[in-house]
Amino acid sequence: MADEVKLYAVGGSPFVCRVKIALNLKGIKYENFEEDLDNKSADLLKYNPVHKKIPVLVHNGKSISESLVIVEYVDDVWKGVPILPQDPYEKAVARFWAKFIDDKFIPAIFKVFTSNGDEQAITEACEQLQILENELANKGSKFFGGDNINLVDITADFLAYWLGTIEEATEITLVSKDKYPKITEWADNFVNCQVVKEILPPREHLLAFFKKRFGKA
Amino acid sequence: MADEVKLYAVGGSPFVCRVKIALNLKGIKYENFEEDLDNKSADLLKYNPVHKKIPVLVHNGKSISESLVIVEYVDDVWKGVPILPQDPYEKAVARFWAKFIDDKFIPAIFKVFTSNGDEQAITEACEQLQILENELANKGSKFFGGDNINLVDITADFLAYWLGTIEEATEITLVSKDKYPKITEWADNFVNCQVVKEILPPREHLLAFFKKRFGKA
Numbered sequence: 001m002a003d004e005v006k007l008y009a010v011g012g013s014p015f016v017c018r019v020k021i022a023l024n025l026k027g028i029k030y031e032n033f034e035e036d037l038d039n040k041s042a043d044l045l046k047y048n049p050v051h052k053k054i055p056v057l058v059h060n061g062k063s064i065s066e067s068l069v070i071v072e073y074v075d076d077v078w079k080g081v082p083i084l085p086q087d088p089y090e091k092a093v094a095r096f097w098a099k100f101i102d103d104k105f106i107p108a109i110f111k112v113f114t115s116n117g118d119e120q121a122i123t124e125a126c127e128q129l130q131i132l133e134n135e136l137a138n139k140g141s142k143f144f145g146g147d148n149i150n151l152v153d154i155t156a157d158f159l160a161y162w163l164g165t166i167e168e169a170t171e172i173t174l175v176s177k178d179k180y181p182k183i184t185e186w187a188d189n190f191v192n193c194q195v196v197k198e199i200l201p202p203r204e205h206l207l208a209f210f211k212k213r214f215g216k217a
Numbered sequence: 218m219a220d221e222v223k224l225y226a227v228g229g230s231p232f233v234c235r236v237k238i239a240l241n242l243k244g245i246k247y248e249n250f251e252e253d254l255d256n257k258s259a260d261l262l263k264y265n266p267v268h269k270k271i272p273v274l275v276h277n278g279k280s281i282s283e284s285l286v287i288v289e290y291v292d293d294v295w296k297g298v299p300i301l302p303q304d305p306y307e308k309a310v311a312r313f314w315a316k317f318i319d320d321k322f323i324p325a326i327f328k329v330f331t332s333n334g335d336e337q338a339i340t341e342a343c344e345q346l347q348i349l350e351n352e353l354a355n356k357g358s359k360f361f362g363g364d365n366i367n368l369v370d371i372t373a374d375f376l377a378y379w380l381g382t383i384e385e386a387t388e389i390t391l392v393s394k395d396k397y398p399k400i401t402e403w404a405d406n407f408v409n410c411q412v413v414k415e416i417l418p419p420r421e422h423l424l425a426f427f428k429k430r431f432g433k434a
Contacts, residue, residue, distance in 0.1 A: 064306070064313065066313055069313050070309070072309065088290055089276075091293065092289065096282060100267060
């Protein structure tokens with residue numbers, strides 16, 4: 001029996017795109033169910049009763065929520081191009097950075113825009129950006145994953161693609177090539193990966209969304 | 218060459234105890250370095266420069282931070298009693314609940330005590346408790362992990378042992394046997410597991426700490 005793979009999604013979400021990149025890397029075909037977050041489907045509420053949030057992956061009738069949990073599941077179930085390193089220590093390091101991005105980095109960046117560019121928030125966001133800049137410099141590789149993208153790159157999709165559109169929408173700039181050369185280069189490499197490029201939402205849609213969200217439309 | 222395993226720790230931390238339980242389950246001997254959080258050691262700052270927090274595991278000179286990342290690493294490196302399920306779906310479910318406990322449950326519980334029993338905070342904490350109560354009822358097993366403890370039980374050590382002492386210190390009660398019979402039974406089973414009991418910090422130390430922390434000492 002062929003696998004039945006369904007994804008409950010919102011195309012503009014960086015968390016959803018993590019899962020789409022993972023599925024794309026593995027060459028998995030899936031049915032996409034686009035959700036309206038103002039009117040969530042009965043399926044979404046059934047499959048993710050705890051958080052009621054996208055993304056949800058349903059594989060042969062069994063549901064999994066939380067983007068990083070899904071990405072690890074995809075890597076566990078479908079072999080081929082690996083998403084996590086095989087070595088236990090390298091795997092732990094990748095999980096550490098993925099967690100850092102979710103728990104520290106993204107909230108710090110968002111605070112800049114929700115506070116309309118509060119100085120303290122900018123200082124803190126720049127500290128987090130510098131940590132990632134240093135990590136890329138220390139690795140000295142094209143991606144956080146080395147020569148190829150891995151869990152950390154996928155988790156950082158927000159930094160590579162979404163952040164620039166929020167910057168444009170709000171006219172608050174955090175990342176410049178001068179200040180964060182490694183991040184800038186990495187972001188360019190990441191969005192130009194075929195498996196990433198294929199699934200990124202149109203930039204103009206995100207721009208319109210964030211202009212509305214941050215009161216500039 | 219024998220493995221060199223060091224743990225930078227504070228005995229009273231539920232996050233540290235997760236790692237200690239994992240190491241104990243695997244029968245791993247390690248050297249414990251007790252940290253003074255008001256005067257962190259140079260080693261701690263060196264091994265966890267990003268967060269500067271305990272616990273940190275150093276295995277043959279390589280450091281790993283973040284309690285759940287460490288627990289997964291311990292499970293990856295040392296075979297024997299498994300901490301995560303082997304089945305990819307069950308593994309994803311365990312990771313989902315571990316993440317729920319860290320991201321939603323513990324912050325909701327803490328808010329009750331830092332707000333000195335704010336009604337809204339209590340309502341929200343009880344919602345989270347009910348979710349875990351329902352999960353235990355649905356599973357119908359002794360532990361979140363089934364017949365034996367797994368990643369979820371270990372992650373929930375705070376609920377099993379620490380919460381009761383904070384309740385006593387603050388005189389605010391959230392968990393009663395009447396309201397959450399499954400959680401109460403689970404907590405009793407969990408703290409009586411040999412591998413858990415051996416490493417739990419003395420109750421009176423926690424009680425004194427939380428009385429001081431929440432201004433009742």
